[in-house]
Amino acid sequence: MKNSIQLKYIIKYVFLVVGLLLISASCEEDDPFNFEILPSHSDGIQNLDETGVDCGGSSGVACPSCSDGIQNQGEEGIDCGGPCTECISTPRADILNMGSSPYFYTFETNDGLAGRNLEPLDPASQGVTFNFGVADPAGGDEVVGQILRPENGPFGGFEDFKFQPQSAPINFSEYHRFTLDVYIPSSNDFSGTLEPTVELILHDNVDGNFWQRWTVIPITIDPSDFDQWITIRFDGENAAAADTGVLLPSSTTYDNMTLRFGGSAHTAPGEFFVRDFVVVDSFVAPGTPRADALAGSGLPYFYTFETGDASSGMNLIPNETSVQGVQPTYGVADPAGSENGVARIYRPENGPFGGFEDFKFQPQAEPIDFSVYNKFRVDVYIPSSNDFSGSLTPTVELILHDNVDGNFWQRWTFIEQTVTEFDTWVTLEFDGSNAAAIDTGILLPASTTYDNFTLRFGGSGHPDAGEFFVKDFVPFM
Incomplete structure (x- = not known):
């Protein structure tokens, strides 16, 4: 018993001594594990010769x-x-992103935000100097790209603008046509070796001898087109590889696209402006051929949608994009594959007008005389890719109304048509001879107040998105 009591006192004494030693050590040194950390490039501290935290320097x-x-x-x-x-911002790229083109680049920025599946190589690898997001030389509000071909450039006269290679060969079987907007200043000196040309080069990325195998499509710009924007079209339908003669639509090796400005094998400098390089499945005929044909018809008003201004119409001009409920893009390629320039009308999801999105023309200066022309035609193409299982409907409405105040909808006349054939052009006819104003019941031919036309696509009172194509809004007797 006595030994047991003594053992307990011994154990208590040991613990007391150890505790005193730990307290003493803690008093003498605040951190018993304090030791020097050697600087490194992974210590989370900017030290050594680093120019940032664990980066730069050596x-x-x-x-x-x-x-x-x-x-x-x-x-x-x-x-x-x-x-x-x-x-x-990249408004043009945002619009193109709604379309089907597998590759495009708008030159609004220097990164992928301006394109789909296309992005420029870094500046050090380019033969030209480029600036993106610069002011439009024609004075427009949009930003564009400036391409500067340097004097005595780094590649001995073969300076060009390169996109980054794709991870796999490009399938050109469907999309082998290309459009590019170009502005060439007349201040360039074309009296020597510099040429007013733009070349599209399709090539592989296997080795430095890609030029032995490439397909090149050159376009020469006429001096009459200097100092203005023009759209050039590279047609790869019959363009062949340099070595095998294989046509571009059948190519299975090319993984890259390059643009060359001003010709090759010379050291002369040049300045070019570019925007909107787009790979397309069909071309748009230049100008406004359908509007030109209608111009002598004697019609009081019409609009072909070939452009977004008065050149497409007679006494009809679209309202500003900022006040449209839909997002229109004019002069786009015909989805049916012809060379007609048409308009793509995109009805956005949760649009700005709470389900009452439409396409507005500018109001007329005076009320419209509908006594003679009160019937109307419009051609519409509705893709079957639209989801009509919900609130979106395959309908088009023609709305005739005044511009007195925000309550025009209390007085308008509207005529609705339903489309039953998708993926093809359909001509809709709106017969206003017996269509009446919603408030007074006055028939359209007797109307004396309406001064505006509006088209609505996809129904109203819902937030669903939809895509429609339209051309040639024309009155007839």
């Missing part, structure tokens, strides 16, 4: 920057926003 890791082609360091887009310059 670390072998590039520090994030506003030119690294990566969205990082709090940027709102790739190399823009946050600590970098403000991001540039």
